[in-house]
Amino acid sequence: MQPALILALAPLAAFAFPAPSSGVRRVHERRDAIPSSWVPVTDPFPTTPIPLRIALTQSNLDSVHDELMHVSDPSSEHFGKHWTAKEVAEFFAPSKESVDIVLTWLESEGISRSRVEQSQSLGWLEISGVTVAEAESLLDTKYTVYLHDVTGTPHLGCGDYSVPEEVAKHVDFVTPTVHFDTRVKKEQPQRKRSAATEVGKPGSGSLPKQGATLSSESILQELEYCNEEILPICLQALYNIPVNQSRATAKNSYGIVEYTPQSYFATDLDMFFGQFAPQLVGHRPTMDSIDGGNIQTMYESFDYNGESDLDLEYAMTLVYPLNPTLYQTGDMVEGGSFNNFLDALDAMYYTFDGGDDPTEDGVYPDPYGGGYEGPETCGGYAATYVVSTSYGYNEADLTPFYEERQCAEYAKLGLQGVSILYSSGDYGVAGNDGECTYALNGTRFNPSFPGTCPYVTSVGATQIVPNATVYQPEEACETVIYSDGGFSNVFAMPSYQAKAVSTYYEYFVPPYTAAQYNNSRSVRGFPDVAASGANYVIAIDGEFALVYGTSASSPVFGSIVTLINDARLAAGKGPIGFLNPSMYANPSMFNDITMGSNQGCGTEGFYAVPGWDPVTGLGTPNYLKMVSYYLALP
Ligand SMILES: *[C@@H]1O[C@H](CO)[C@@H](O)[C@H](O)[C@H]1NC(C)=O
Ligand SMILES: *[C@@H]1O[C@H](CO)[C@@H](O)[C@H](O)[C@H]1NC(C)=O
């Protein structure tokens, strides 16, 4: 890690309680409710030091949408003209103006420039020696010490905070504030992983769901049984996926992201390949280890291996002979978050001191010992053309600023020609584990993140209708899991989706009120597309078993996009990059799903209907139609 840039060495100003800023203050971030597991206990000592950090607004972020559309909208003359990583980094670096305005504000509050350091990535300012009293005055807030009701870990937080109006647009967010897990220094008796870093942990609601186990003799290897057991041949038939046709494997790439302790079991891969893809026996994905990510073999169970085995068994088989890249993220102790993954691709996004926000992300080197002691992975890994992730959070678990910052990062990857796919989630209109606790009465729908980020392709789940064949229309998944879908509480509706969503509302007004979801017709609807998510046969811990989840849908859809990229690369074209504008512009290349719904929160959820719907999106892929459309684009 390189040392942070020291901005100025002005003589240290005498510290006193500063005069309040003359500017008008505005609430910058507010949290409506304290997360359920935290209990307020006491006021902190005014002299307790806190690691105050200010995330600066990157420049030009307000034009990221337009810039992304220029290269992704099929009607744009710039379609496919992706940017280099360097062009992206330079375009979005925080402006000198932002730095100056924040420093001037801090100085007016009695914080001299010598106490402020700017991170190497230029994205953050860290102020040294700040006390609780000083921060309360600076941010016009009141800190409280909270205790976690299970672990007893103390945390310092506040309900809202303010910054002067003229500063607001230069600041993304300040920590520690409303982000809920920051530890009070000095008293750190035990490690507490935030919900956000537990994304790969057993019991995480985003992992696939297990069904019956099967003996290998009993597996039904014929297309006529695909309604009971999904195998690679079923998906190839359902979606017209070609077999063994990758030609541009030297140029192409496909990434699967896994979060330790989730990891694949080598013998499971070979067991699966032995049965369904003998040419792959002995093959392993190319691993990019991020923040100590490794293929742990200490724990063996569905909860530890199910997701990775599923993702890799299907992705490796479907894109053969291309060998996917496995982004194995986080160690066994600290875990990892989506930001940890993104940091590994983009040094600019990476932030000093080992984490974007230590309240949300894995911190490396592990500050408490026992985990990965190396530096946090900061840039250096190439992004594959398609990245599929089958993990997710509830949108309500994270703060809007944090989500917007991460969402913009997906847009930046799109600018570079990367397709980002996330599973939409498995609980219908409810959140992970069926939670609907967001807002009053516990009945508000709980959309998932990052699926609601408009620069991500969110993949929902379908199933073959019971007793139907692969040649008949599928329906929304209603076996074991329900496809997450609905409308964001954070993100506005992107332009590419406006027509599809307004058509949906024109013909099919959902019977729910604003208390249940944002029905303003002006917010992001998800998912974008869907693929089979029921009855997958996987090899898991030495057995064959059935699994369910949008966890399966995302790597399958990603495999199809990878094969389309292959065709484009073989034809001398570039990868598609951000998919949504071109997909919404040509919905006829999908199998429209018009049956089933995504129940949750005590309701039937939304219904799959003709056209786009908040259950299965535009529908399931038809490779042949998609590839001919994408080959015709520049
Ligand atoms: C795919 O390739 C493998 C190995 O080259 C071969 O064994 C298999 O039969 C092929 N499958 C099809 C459907 O062509
Ligand atoms: C499917 O077929 C089986 C056997 O014919 C029958 O018992 C079952 O009720 C059918 N299921 C549905 C949903 O039609």
Ligand SMILES: *[C@@H]1O[C@H](CO)[C@@H](O)[C@H](O)[C@H]1NC(C)=O
């Ligand atoms: C919550 O429940 C109460 C009592 O049933 C009802 O009056 C109120 O409108 C509900 N609030 C919301 C936001 O649904």
Ligand SMILES: *[C@@H]1O[C@H](CO)[C@@H](O)[C@H](O)[C@H]1NC(C)=O
């Ligand atoms: C719904 O979204 C719109 C547009 O973002 C916003 O103005 C409105 O406040 C939201 N409604 C609720 C109840 O959050």
